[in-house]
Amino acid sequence: MKTEKINALFGQDLNVVNIGLESFAENLAKLETPVTQVEWKPPAGGNAKLVKLFDRLDEAEAAGKLDRNTANQEAVGRILKGKPTLIGIGIAKDVVPGMHKKLIMHAGPPVKWENMAGPLRGAVIGGLIYEGLAKTQEEAEKLAASGEITFDPCHHHNAVGPMAGVATASMPVWIMENSTYGNRAYCTLNEGLGKVLRYGANSDEVIKRLRWMEKELAPILKKALELHGPLDMKNLIAQVLQMGDEGHNRNRAGTSLLIRELAPYLVMLDEDKEKLARVFRFMHENDHFFLNLTMPAAKCTVDAAAGIEGSSLIYTMARNGTEFGIRLAGMPDRWFTGPASEVDGLYLPGFSAEDAARDIGDSVITETSGIGGFAMAAAPAIVKFVGGTPQDALNFTRKMYEITLTENDTYQIPAMDFRGTPTGIDVVKVVETGVLPAINTGIAHKDPGVGMVGAGLVKPPENAFQDAFEAFVEKYAR
């Protein structure tokens, strides 16, 4: 039998499998010899400094100084056990810890006014006008630069915000509670598409809509929610993944389920019917309405993992348009950042890559929690929005299993035989494999005041992960 196989081998045409330097394969290919290049990289890309850090990590684990596996299982276990529950709506200054009139929250890691990207500046200007702290753009810019205003990441106040993520004291926010651990997360209500604050627009139309949201939309939804009682967001997110949403850039199913869930209670309110119709129409006309619910749901879920000593789980990813940053469960207060990336995307008519701001927003908290880009295989229709094929969507999700700690036990992907979504990013795996988290996102105009120009896919900066890894080793393997 064996001899037969050897005979067969030498009787056949030559087929080469090349492991290692691609140039060998390229030369053979030039000679028209069939060759298969194995996609293999040395750990950490063979980077000598990183390899040393891996050795230190291994030694610390071998010496019993660190039990990363136990810590990570605890961290990701908390993510799985989390039960995000929508419990109400409040005004930011009344409910968000530390919120005050002269504080502006923004997306991403900390950033100073002078370093802020165009869309974030535009949103800050809009926020100051909306709060009545400035009357004109010029006044607002002056005030922003004066030092009188405090700028803080949403993430420093248990909050998240899409794109610019600007939230001010008078804005209404969703109140999300992780009913397993009791921690809360907050997020403004979604404004819709087109000219909106979160994409850096700040015209009268934008401010007027924000006021209507504060005075009419939020109070009505708040009362309906009170009648309804707490809303199980975990269940809703599990459902929308069966309905073509991934909870970040596609939220059509989620918005639909929210409307039908609240409708019987909305009509029971003693409200003018024109007002109710406006509320229904506003939600109906904006398929991203549900995004501002998946975000705080994800936030309160992953926050329960923060502070677990020895865990290399990434519990925050966020961008402010200037920098991308992450935080680790084992060193929860420290940001590791790199320059915000350019987005590889599709543009709205009249716009091109030249108009694009860099990657911005806290919405990547969805990916951090195991949905969004990580669940892209559940939302093949989205590939038309960000450019690509349904096969790409499957590949994106499959790749993410390489850098995550577990498969979700509730969030499942029908097209992958109901496999759980890749959940809980491990910075050690990211650095080891060189596989970066898959993020899909909207694209804002680079200048203040313009708005959305497109959508696409983005690769976060590798150095943020490498720096976090290094700091992790320094802390836990010394």
Add this chain to the structure above:
Amino acid sequence: MKTEKINALFGQDLNVVNIGLESFAENLAKLETPVTQVEWKPPAGGNAKLVKLFDRLDEAEAAGKLDRNTANQEAVGRILKGKPTLIGIGIAKDVVPGMHKKLIMHAGPPVKWENMAGPLRGAVIGGLIYEGLAKTQEEAEKLAASGEITFDPCHHHNAVGPMAGVATASMPVWIMENSTYGNRAYCTLNEGLGKVLRYGANSDEVIKRLRWMEKELAPILKKALELHGPLDMKNLIAQVLQMGDEGHNRNRAGTSLLIRELAPYLVMLDEDKEKLARVFRFMHENDHFFLNLTMPAAKCTVDAAAGIEGSSLIYTMARNGTEFGIRLAGMPDRWFTGPASEVDGLYLPGFSAEDAARDIGDSVITETSGIGGFAMAAAPAIVKFVGGTPQDALNFTRKMYEITLTENDTYQIPAMDFRGTPTGIDVVKVVETGVLPAINTGIAHKDPGVGMVGAGLVKPPENAFQDAFEAFVEKYAR
């Protein structure tokens, strides 16, 4: 090069590919010789009578007596061009052609009272009580058997009905118009799950719900629809296929989209808020509410193909629990029937296959139009409901391309790279390949008055298709 390949062949282990009698392959397999059996059947299963009919068809086409291809392209072209549009709600006796107080419409091909299956009898009894024509079950049975009542298929009155499909004079019906061709289709409003008339239940609870639907639900929805204006069902169905529905056994996305579409208009009505809340709650609690819209949408779409001379397209499939029947575009008034099949399914707790009625309902009009089971790949979550894997769902859809005339240009399947659904069943292809249409369905209890017991997959009887084929050849190839 060639010599090398021959050497390679003889140097290798023997691999057998067997085309034809499977027993050859089985014997080789016993000897542990690797063997691949080609799945191949002679046309029409080698049936001599059918082979002769195929010869006659070929001769007629060669002689220019029949241009089946042109006729079928016209027929399926009409299906693609159809634009089902929801235009209103009316009371059956006011809007359904030929409807009167003593007429009961039912699902499937014609059937006499004495031959009706349990669930259909149960629904007829309920219908007579609901109409006030009988006070008790006994009275109703007597009246049904007296000859005073006319029983007609829904399909003879431009209507369709799920499961038993019973519709009586006072029932409200959706009015669907094919805005391209002007023809209309009608269907009652969906009652929900559990004990409902369409599954043969007829208790006081069932009758009371039907009265509420007539007096409160339908008038309110009718007024909301009038405010809204015509609703583009083609667009909605295209969307739900991107959201995990297939429009037959999964309608969660469709029901959600309908609710959000109508909500801004429902709240504008001068109606008591408790009534509006009941309407919202009724729709919200029944994910099949949208089924009774996809059915007449499908019906008015395929009906536009009826009467095209020389077309072998199947424009009707329907079951009454006793028989399954089809009608062809080229001979539109004639039913070809076979015994209704047993359903291969999953049962609700406390029930088994012994309790099951046979295949029943007009809902297979969805498959006839290119959605439902034919679009099962769009609804992988449904496989849990009918038993199977997401791969089965893909296979079901793929198989249906073998018996259909075209791929839909509007209804697409994301998981198949947005390929159009297999649309327009050709009876000639069905008989030639032996591939029967894939249908998924609910299962009613075999006795009157019980209700739903499960759901599953069903194969229609082959002889209905063979008889239709024979009649087609007799008519067009003589």
